[in-house]
Amino acid sequence: MVFSSLFFTFAFLPVTLILYYSLGGSFIPRTARPWILGLYLRNIVLLAASLFFYAWGEPAYVILMCISIMINYCIGYFLDKNSTSRxxxxxxxxxxxxxNLGCLAxxxxxxxxxSTITTVSGWNLNAAAPALPIGISFYTFQALSYVIDLYRGKIKSQKSPILFALYISMFPQLVAGPIVNYADIESQLxxxxMNLRKFSSGLRRFLCGLAKKVLLANNIGLLWSExxxxxxxxxxxLMAWAGIIAFTLQIYFDFSGxxxxxxxxxxxxxxHFKENFKYPYVSQSISEFWRRWHISLGSWFKEYVYIPLGGNREGKWKLxxxxxxxxxxxxxWHGASWNFVIWGLYFGTLILIERLFLHKRMKRWPKAVRIIYSLLLVVIGWVFFEFTNLTDALNYLGILLGAGDNVLIDVQTIAxxxxxxxxxxICIIAATPLPKKLALSLIRIQCNIYKIAANVYYCILMFFLTAYMVGSTYNPFIYFRF
Structure with missing residues (x-):
């Protein structure tokens, strides 16, 4: 099940919300009803909806996720029980x-x-690869963060199996993030x-994300597909550059959406989930880009891999x-293909170069030059991300750099x-902070005309989104395959 579908928008989500709020009595003061019982019922509804959501697309692998939940819950229990025995x-x-890593591997x-063994050794291994469970990379990392933080003493174990299962399987961020650490959501469980203001803010954010996906990402992605x-x-x-820039915009609006x-x-x-994107395409360095792109993943690797390895505290060679x-x-992490490894090492090398050599020099560059420098390197990086075959990636990169016999521009490109x-x-402007700044300036205008105009805008937006979804085919998110 995908968010950008009519079934989710007009069937699954409304039914879930109706059950969630009618059983819990959410919009009344805590003293008016047994509030704890209401929250307990809401959590059960949300857990049941999350398991149904996952089983809709992965009926077999929902069992795998439940096994993962049960094992990690038990490990958390034993970690807490044996707190005196390191x-x-x-x-x-x-x-x-x-x-966890064994299942993921x-x-x-x-x-x-x-495939690698077959290529390197020449052996013909007749072993079929299992189908990839959707979201396994995300919920595995969440389970690992829970266990590791328990081991470090940063959190207390979750005594309720229902609440722990809800943390792992919560459908809003189950299949494509953001990765939520247990410490960030522990108290919210x-x-x-819940109030009307928070609900309406969430609804507006959902509609904006849906618009990014179905109106921008899907349409600009058509050019890249062609x-x-x-x-x-x-x-x-020029066509090659137009295509890869289209993919650059597509993946941003798809994933940030x-x-x-x-x-x-x-x-x-x-x-409340933390932000996962902060306008990465206006970054002034590659290091800044990765502080703005897929923030939850970068934070996870920093917290659970980079810092435990020693970070930057033990000299340049360890760095x-x-x-x-x-x-x-x-x-x-992004995919079971060597092109993703090359893509990751490409950015790791660029970050090293910036930290060791370019950092001070870049401060003297004009802001526009720093942005162009970063964006150009990011666009080139998406070539290695998108082409799973390294030869195809290098051939396409050769076209971008004018290394082949391809013409600079032709009639088809102009068309x-x-x-x-x-x-x-529209996509370029939407990828910058300008629309948000404009919206914030309008929000400060406290008048009924603005409020009416805003409501009319979201109603019209919902109309266009619905019309688009009616005429569209299945359009899963790019990051579903990770």
Whole structure:
């Protein structure tokens, strides 16, 4: 089930919200009803809805997720019970790491391992790779953060299996993030306030995310699909740049749109999730880009890999090692293919170069130059991300750099640019903070006319979104495959 579908928007979500609020009595003061019982019922409704949501697309693998929930809950219980024995705690931590990473390795990387062995050795291994459970990379990292933080003594174990299951399986962010650490949501599981203002704010955020996905990402992605399907000899240099920039915009609006929807849905159910994107394409360095892009993943690797390895505290050689390990794993996390590893190491190398050589020099560059520098390197990086075949990626990169016999521009390129010019401009402006700044300035205008206009805007937006979803085919999010 995807958020950008009629079934989710007009069936699953409304039914879930009606059950959630009618059983819990959410919009009344805590003293008017048994508030704890109401919250308990709401949590059960949300857990049941989350399991149904996942089972809709993964009927078999919902069992795997439930097993993961049960095992990690039990490990958390034993970690807490043996708090005075560091040796026993270490044993349970190792069990958790072996189980969680083992499941992730088998379901996500078994096919990659077999393919690599076959290519390198020439052996013909007839071993079929299992289907990839949707969201396994996300809920596995959440389970690991819970166990590791318990081991470190940062949190207390969750005594309720229902609340722990809800933390792992909550449908707004289950299949494509943001990755939510247990420490950030622990108190909200047992004490959260829901009101009409928070609900309406969440609904608006959801609609904005849905618009990013179906109106911007899907449409600008059509240009990239057309360019990618063309024979390499028929792509002009300008067409190649137009195509990869289209993908650059598509993946941003696709993934940030999902994150917006997840954050909006969380608000509608009383939860607060941290931001996952902060306008990464206006970054002035590659390091800044990765502080703005997929923030929850970067924070996870920093907290649970980079810092435990020593961070930047033990000299340049350890810094080099630590950054390359983190970015090797970051690339591998994104997909079971060596192009993702190359993509990760590409960014790790750029970050190292900036930290060791360019950082001070870049401060003297004009702001526009820093933004262009960062954006250019990011766009080139998306080539390695999108092409799973390294030869195809290098061939496409050669076209971008004018290394082949491809013409600079042709009639077909001019026609495509004319067709997509307006959409390009809308996407470029929407990828900057300008629309948000305009909206915030309008919000400060406390008058009825603005409030009416805002409500009319969201109603019209919902109309166009519905019309688009009626005429569209299945359009899963790009990050679903990770």
């Amino acid at each position: 040796q026993k705690q270490k044993l349970f931590l190792i069990i958790s790491l072996v189980f 088998y379901f996500k990387y078994f096919g990659m391992l077999i 047992v004490d959260r306030r 360019v990618k399907a063309m024979p390499g000899t028929e792509i002009s240099v 999902y994150s917006d929807m997840a954050i909006g849905l969380g608000k509608m159910f009383g939860f 080099l090692r630590n950054i390359l390990i983190v970015w090797f794993l970051t690339g591998l 495509k640019l004319e067709q997509y010019t307006v959409l390009y401009l």
